Amino acid sequence: MKNVAEVKFPDSMVMKLPLFGEAGVGKSSLAKRLCDNEFPSEYNATKGSGFYSKTFTVQDHDLKAVIFDLAGQERFFDLDGLYWDGASCALPIFDLTRRNTFQTLVEWIDTFRKKNPEAPILVVGNKKDLEEFRAVSQEEGERLADKYDARYMEVSAKTGSGVEKVFKKIVEMSILSKLRAS
Numbered sequence: 001m002k003n004v005a006e007v008k009f010p011d012s013m014v015m016k017l018p019l020f021g022e023a024g025v026g027k028s029s030l031a032k033r034l035c036d037n038e039f040p041s042e043y044n045a046t047k048g049s050g051f052y053s054k055t056f057t058v059q060d061h062d063l064k065a066v067i068f069d070l071a072g073q074e075r076f077f078d079l080d081g082l083y084w085d086g087a088s089c090a091l092p093i094f095d096l097t098r099r100n101t102f103q104t105l106v107e108w109i110d111t112f113r114k115k116n117p118e119a120p121i122l123v124v125g126n127k128k129d130l131e132e133f134r135a136v137s138q139e140e141g142e143r144l145a146d147k148y149d150a151r152y153m154e155v156s157a158k159t160g161s162g163v164e165k166v167f168k169k170i171v172e173m174s175i176l177s178k179l180r181a182s
């Protein structure tokens with residue numbers, strides 16, 4: 001398989017990157033940490049969806065990621081296809097301290113996969129700073145990701161730990177997948 005260093009891609013490329021998962025898992029917090037380097041002190045449930053954009057530089061090329069921050073309350077499958085049709089990749093997110101958010105994630109991933117069979121997926125376990133309340137093990141997270149031929153990473157939007165790494169990884173995975181498809 002080629003690696004990113006060998007990829008030739010256009011000078012500008014826009015990626016569509018949806019974040020999804022149950023209410024309160026930290027989707028908006030992750031997007032804010034990445035794009036504004038902030039952690040909001042209060043929980044404000046997302047209504048509909050939010051948009052963020054971030055430019056990543058890979059091999060001297062600028063790649064713009066449009067991040068769709070979806071509302072957990074509305075459930076993925078009730079929304080129209082706008083947010084994930086033609087998505088370059090996806091970040092399904094669960095809360096490491098709430099097991100139910102891990103258990104239902106498969107429904108979200110299945111729905112996404114039906115629409116985007118080739119798009120790479122990176123499963124994210126958030127709130128790693130709350131280690132003493134952990135309800136899902138790293139192995140379980142990895143097993144879920146394996147089932148979908150996806151990757152798995154754990155982060156904390158609160159401390160910022162691992163956040164940049166997750167987004168860099170998914171950008172890299174998207175580029176490689178585009179390359180394979182072309």
Ligand SMILES: Nc1nc2c(ncn2[C@@H]2O[C@H](COP(=O)(O)OP(=O)(O)OP(=O)(O)O)[C@@H](O)[C@H]2O)c(=O)[nH]1
Nearest residue numbers: 023024025026027028029043046072127156157158
């Ligand atoms: N301790 C801790 N709390 C977090 C972390 N990320 C988010 N939270 C908290 O979890 C709550 C929900 O965060 P949001 O980012 O609004 O969650 P969301 O997934 O966007 O929720 P919806 O918009 O309702 O779907 C807030 O109170 C956040 O402060 C984290 O990494 N660690």
Ligand SMILES: [Mg+2]
Nearest residue numbers: 027028045046
């Ligand atoms: Mg939100």
